[in-house]
Amino acid sequence: MKNHRLQPILLTVCTAALLSLPLSGCSLFEDQTPAVSASKPNKAEPTIEQQPSADEDTADLTAASVIEWAASEEPALQPIDPAAGAQITLVDDPRFYASSPSKTEPTGKQLNALVTKVNPAAQTYLIRFAEPMQRNTVEQAVQANLNHPSKLYSTLETSKSTAAFVWQDDQTVKVTITPTVLPNTPYARLGYLVDPNGAKTKTNQLKDNMPIFSAILDLPKQLWRLSLETGQSEKLGLPAAYYHTHNFISADQRYLLLERNATYCECDRDPGSIHDLYDFKTNKLTRYNLELYTSYRGPGKFYVDRRGFMFAADSEEAAKVAEASGSHVITVELPGFIHGAAFSKDFTKLLIALGEEEQKKDFDFVIYDIGSRQTRTFAKALPGYAEASQVDSRIYPIRMIDDSQHVAILLGDGQDLAQHWFRYDWTTGKIEPWTPPATPGQEGYFDFTASADGEYLVSFDKQLYQQDQKIMDIPDHSKGVWMPVSDQYVALHEKIIQPATTATQPAPATTPDKPQPAQNEYSVSIVDPTSKSSKPLLSGMKVPVDLVGVDPTEKWLYLMADTRITKLP
Numbered sequence: 001m002k003n004h005r006l007q008p009i010l011l012t013v014c015t016a017a018l019l020s021l022p023l024s025g026c027s028l029f030e031d032q033t034p035a036v037s038a039s040k041p042n043k044a045e046p047t048i049e050q051q052p053s054a055d056e057d058t059a060d061l062t063a064a065s066v067i068e069w070a071a072s073e074e075p076a077l078q079p080i081d082p083a084a085g086a087q088i089t090l091v092d093d094p095r096f097y098a099s100s101p102s103k104t105e106p107t108g109k110q111l112n113a114l115v116t117k118v119n120p121a122a123q124t125y126l127i128r129f130a131e132p133m134q135r136n137t138v139e140q141a142v143q144a145n146l147n148h149p150s151k152l153y154s155t156l157e158t159s160k161s162t163a164a165f166v167w168q169d170d171q172t173v174k175v176t177i178t179p180t181v182l183p184n185t186p187y188a189r190l191g192y193l194v195d196p197n198g199a200k201t202k203t204n205q206l207k208d209n210m211p212i213f214s215a216i217l218d219l220p221k222q223l224w225r226l227s228l229e230t231g232q233s234e235k236l237g238l239p240a241a242y243y244h245t246h247n248f249i250s251a252d253q254r255y256l257l258l259e260r261n262a263t264y265c266e267c268d269r270d271p272g273s274i275h276d277l278y279d280f281k282t283n284k285l286t287r288y289n290l291e292l293y294t295s296y297r298g299p300g301k302f303y304v305d306r307r308g309f310m311f312a313a314d315s316e317e318a319a320k321v322a323e324a325s326g327s328h329v330i331t332v333e334l335p336g337f338i339h340g341a342a343f344s345k346d347f348t349k350l351l352i353a354l355g356e357e358e359q360k361k362d363f364d365f366v367i368y369d370i371g372s373r374q375t376r377t378f379a380k381a382l383p384g385y386a387e388a389s390q391v392d393s394r395i396y397p398i399r400m401i402d403d404s405q406h407v408a409i410l411l412g413d414g415q416d417l418a419q420h421w422f423r424y425d426w427t428t429g430k431i432e433p434w435t436p437p438a439t440p441g442q443e444g445y446f447d448f449t450a451s452a453d454g455e456y457l458v459s460f461d462k463q464l465y466q467q468d469q470k471i472m473d474i475p476d477h478s479k480g481v482w483m484p485v486s487d488q489y490v491a492l493h494e495k496i497i498q499p500a501t502t503a504t505q506p507a508p509a510t511t512p513d514k515p516q517p518a519q520n521e522y523s524v525s526i527v528d529p530t531s532k533s534s535k536p537l538l539s540g541m542k543v544p545v546d547l548v549g550v551d552p553t554e555k556w557l558y559l560m561a562d563t564r565i566t567k568l569p
Contacts, residue, residue, distance in 0.1 A: 059283035061225070064237045070277075070288045071320040080130045088114075088194050088213040091124040091174065095274055095289055096262075098211035102197065113193075113212035115152060115264045117242045120159070120217040122178040125194050132170035132202040139165050141198035142175060145212075149191035152214045153266065157181075159217055161192040170202065183217050186544055186562060190217040216264050218242065219562035223278075223548070226538070226557045226568055228526075233568035238278055238285060240563050247294060248549040249308025251347045253484060254281055256548065256558075257292065257309055268391040277307070280551070290317050296341040297386075297397035300334040300354070306370060308347050332368065334375070339363050339386050340398030344407075351407055351424075353382055353398040360414060361385045363398070365424065365431060381431050384411025384420045403450030403457070408434065419446060437468045449480065451487045456529045458489060464529060472532050480527075481547045483554050489527040490557060491534070492547050497521050520544065524557075538569055 069075070075094050080087045081101070089097040098114035127138075142163055149156040159179035166174045175194060183190050194213040200206055220240035226233045245259040255277055262272035275292040278285050288311075296302060296310040303311050303322045306329070311318055313331065322329045332350070337357040341350050350368040354377075365378040387396045387410070399410040407424040409431075423434040436446045438459065447460040457465050462477040464470070474480070478494040497519045522545050524538040537557070538545075543565050548558035561568070 058281050061236045061280065061283050062234055063283060065239060065278070065283050065285045067239070067285050067287065070286050070324060071317060072324045075289045075317075077126075077128070080128060082130060084209070084211050085130045085207055086196060086210040087128050088196075088211050089126045089128075090118070090213070091126055092119075093287070095287070096213075098194075098213040100211055101209045102195075102212045103209070113152060113214045115214040115216065116262065117218050117220075117260075117264055118215035119220050119240065120179055120182045120190075122176055123215070124174055124176045125213060127173050127175060127194070127196060129171045129196075129201075133207075134200045134202060134204075135165075135167055135170065135173070138173060138196055138199040139163075141196050142194065144198065145193050145195035146177070147192060149193055149214060149216075151193065152191075152212075155189050156191045156216070157189050159190045159192050177215070179217060183219050184564070186219055188218055191215055192217075219564060221546070221560040222563050222565070224559045224561055224565075224568055225551075226559060228537075228550070228555055228557055231537075237283060241276075243276075243560065246546075246548050246560060247308075248484075249294070249343075249347070250306075253549065253552050255279055255307050257294065259292075270392070270394065277309075288321065290315065290321065293397075294342065295397040295399065296338060297395065298338055299357075300332075300336050300338055302332055302338065302341075303329050304332050304350065304370060305329050306347070308343055310341060330370065330373075334366070334368075336364075338397075339395075340400060342397075342400040342402070345402040345404045351400045351402065353386075353400075353409075361411075365409070378424075378431060382409060382411060382422065385414035387412050401448070401450070403454035404452065405454035406434075408436075408448075417445075421446070437463075437465050437470065449482060451482050451489070451529075452484055453487065456487055456489070458491075464489070464527065466529060471529055472527075474527060474534075479547055481549050483550050484552050485554060487529055489529065490537070490547060490550060491525050491527050492545070493523045493525065495521045495523075524559075541569060 147158040340353040352366040353363040363382040365381040476493040522541040
């Protein structure tokens with residue numbers, strides 16, 4: 001979806017009357033309440049406490065990861081809704097459960113179910129009923145409904161699954177589902193239903209409105225690492241899953257914050273999120289039964305985990321997680337409402353847009369020191385609006401991107417898709433409007449990632465800049481990550497390859513009802529801005545890969561690839 005940026009004319013005029021702030025030269029904003037030093041953060045280096053000593057052991061990352069829960073215990077099973085009559089829980093991860101009654105149209109289409117992606121390996125589900133059931137009718141109903149996923153989505157094909165039952169009592173049964181048709185391409189349209197509707201109670205009552213768990217089978221992603229020195233690759237022991245976001249966090253990049261959708265929907269609604277935290281030092285995967293944020297919007301009281309994420313202080317589970325996390329977590333409590341909070345690049349400070357909950361614009365800019373708990377406030381320094389969703393009523397956190405020299409802040413005008421950028425300068429302590437570099441014709445939308453020292457940036461439209469000056473194009477660039485110390489950039493390239501045609505080998509036949517698809521080819525290169533050159537690292541891959549990041553020693557590149565890959569080229 002393309003945005004269109006209006007020139008921020010009113011923001012280029014210095015006017016004390018509009019902003020009610022003292023001005024210096026042509027800088028629009030200066031701090032009025034210097035309570036804490038907001039000097040330029042250090043380059044993202046580990047603090048003394050974070051740096052592992054030379055004799056500390058690091059776990060074998062190729063071994064199976066240890067899985068634990070953030071609150072020190074697995075989430076308790078939820079009470080059964082009497083109107084639903086049952087609850088269906090994925091045993092491997094009880095954060096996924098179906099608990100709502102299913103509603104059925106006269107056509108037989110199920111309108112209400114938990115729909116989510118599930119690993120195509122055999123999975124066990126726990127079905128708990130509100131009252132004793134006739135066991136044979138439960139098994140018959142599950143078997144009858146199992147291979148009809150098109151009840152939910154007409155495009156889904158059956159995985160031809162089988163079911164095995166282990167009863168604990170007349171109200172509790174474990175069902176193990178084993179698909180016999182497995183996905184072999186991304187976005188495969190396979191699935192099955194765990195659906196006990198049609199079963200009868202001990203009193204012979206037919207149950208036809210119980211929950212449904214709809215499993216969508218797709219290729220999960222596996223974590224790999226590739227040596228930047230030898231080119232050797234290793235598959236790591238982190239369980240394969242459907243993570244779509246993976247961010248290195250903490251100053252020493254010890255942790256990987258992972259996110260996947262809680263539900264699956266062929267629609268524009270928010271699917272919700274499930275979060276895990278992976279520790280590269282201990283090879284532990286910590287599961288969280290609440291949403292985690294690297295960019296937070298919500299009440300002024302919230303929790304901050306020093307490792308690099310935040311979560312709302314709005315539940316008993318959040319309090320348990322905060323307590324179990326020990327010194328990692330602090331409670332932040334600011335007057336008002338947080339319209340956007342993000343970490344500084346060195347993870348020592350929070351960058352906050354603060355106001356009242358109903359406030360639409362003219363937010364305070366606050367720098368919060370995580371160590372000292374002190375704040376520095378720039379009153380009414382952000383005169384634009386937060387970005388709003390175009391498909392529902394959601395308001396997104398105000399974006400703040402720290403490149404270690406400046407904090408880029410994105411605001412809108414509240415009417416259309418115009419972008420207004422500002423930058424806070426760590427050296428001068430001033431906030432000024434910023435016009436980012438952009439390719440002619442692409443001014444309407446701008447996004448970027450910056451090198452470790454903030455000297456270089458790569459824009460969303462495949463351009464490499466040194467400050468505001470374009471250096472080079474990065475062809476077929478789809479994503480990239482910066483080295484954590486040097487100014488080198490690791491670029492992922494995605495190229496569409498049309499079916500080949502030669503004199504002796506014509507292209508495969510294409511018909512209107514069966515078009516011959518093009519194929520994507522993936523490669524990875526290292527771009528050096530100083531020499532304006534690049535060198536290949538991986539090439540000719542037909543299976544999708546995704547870049548995760550480079551470790552602090554710049555010896556390992558971490559990637560996600562689907563489980564068809566047995567070895568990186």
